[in-house]
Amino acid sequence: MGILLVLIALILIVGLYKPNFVSIQSLANFGARAAWFGIIALGVVFLLSMGEIDLSTGSIYAFTINASAVLMVDWAVNPWVAGIAGVVIGVALGGINGILCNVLKIPVIIITLGTLSAYRGLTLVVSGGGFIYGLPREDSFFTVLGAAPYGVPMVIWVFAAMTVILGIVYRRTRYGFVVRAIGSNRRAAEMGGVPIARIRLITLMLTGGLCGLSGMLTLAFFSTADPNLGTGFELLAITAAIVGGTALTGGRGTVVGAALGSLVIAVIGSGIVQFGIAANWSVFVTGVMIIVAVSLDSLVRRRQGREA
Structure with a gap:
């Protein structure tokens, strides 16, 4: 509820001074921006809840986009098949x-510090270091996934659906319980027979698949591929999860909160532009948000510890 109230307050404050900000088109635009890294943030919730951090998500996202585009343009692969291949590639990279x-x-965090650069390098190799044009935009892959039903981009619909599905998985399934148990007390979980290595592998594959899904929706929306896409998405996804209420130290998280956190970040970024402030300040604000969110989480945990 707290992050929801913050989101509503931000929209009202910016809309009060910039009425165009609350138009359907404007809301759809920043909603789409939030969804591209927000879908990834949904997977990050599971990882953070285990006490793990993946720094390669932005690179996986970029590689899936460019790899699928190459399949469509250079290999004349059916766009839907190439799109499915993009999601599978994301799962595979997460599996690696x-x-x-x-x-x-x-x-x-140590492994992905290396694969962050490795996967980004592969993206540059696959794309030739430049934009990939000539995609078959008339194909249903682009007209369906790049559409905007009722004025709302398809990526937002998918984002909402994945938030509901993964929210249920996180809260109502044994897998979600085990993920939280590992983050709460890894040693106890291990002694209780929890297959930590397997759960970690599954969670990284899930996150990689979400990177691929977001990548395919991005490719359909823009109908072109850029090797620089996704730069910084790993930090945005982590920030969205933390701001939304997921503990950086593990054991506690909220998928819905991560979705709302993504929207808050997007609103702040759009609001900065609306007020004529240099867009680069949004990077600074993102860093400040991480510090504030982690500090608040630490204060809450210390208070709970004293009360216990």
């Missing part, structure tokens, strides 16, 4: 992260 972590016994 998981396998490396399990085999080398290294935390996810």
Whole structure:
């Protein structure tokens, strides 16, 4: 409720001074921007709840877009098949992260610090370092996934659906319970027979798949591919999850909160532009939001500890 009230207040404040900000078109625009990294943030909730951080999500997102575009343009693969391949590639890259972590016994943040650059480098190799044009925009892949039913871009509809589905998975399934249990007390979970390595692999594959899904929706929306897409998305996704109420230290999270956190970040970014402030300030604000959210979470945990 807190993050929802913050979101509403931000929209009203900006809309009070810039009435065009609350138009359907404007709301749809910043909603779409939020959805592109927000879909990734939904998976980040599961990882943070386990006490893990994935820094390669932005690179996976970019690689799936460019790999699918190459399949469509250079290999003349059916766009729907190439789109499915993009999601599968995302799952595979997330799986590689998981396998490396399990085999080398290294935390996810260390492995993904390397794959962040490795996957981005592969993106530059696949794309040739430039934009990929000539996509078959008349195909139903683009006309359906790039459409805007009732004036709302398809990516927002998918974002909302995934929020509901993953919210149920997180709160109502054994998998979601185990994820939270690992983050709450990894040693106890391990002694209780929880297959931590397997759950971590599954969670990284889930996050990679969400990167691929978001990538395909982005490709359909813009009908072109850019190797620089997704730069900084890993931090935006983490910020959205933390601002939404997911604990950086693990054990507690909220999928709906991550979705609302994504919208808050998008509203702040759009509001900065609306007031004529340089867009680069949004990066600064994002960093401040992380510090504030983590500080508040730490204060709440210390208070709960004293009360216990």
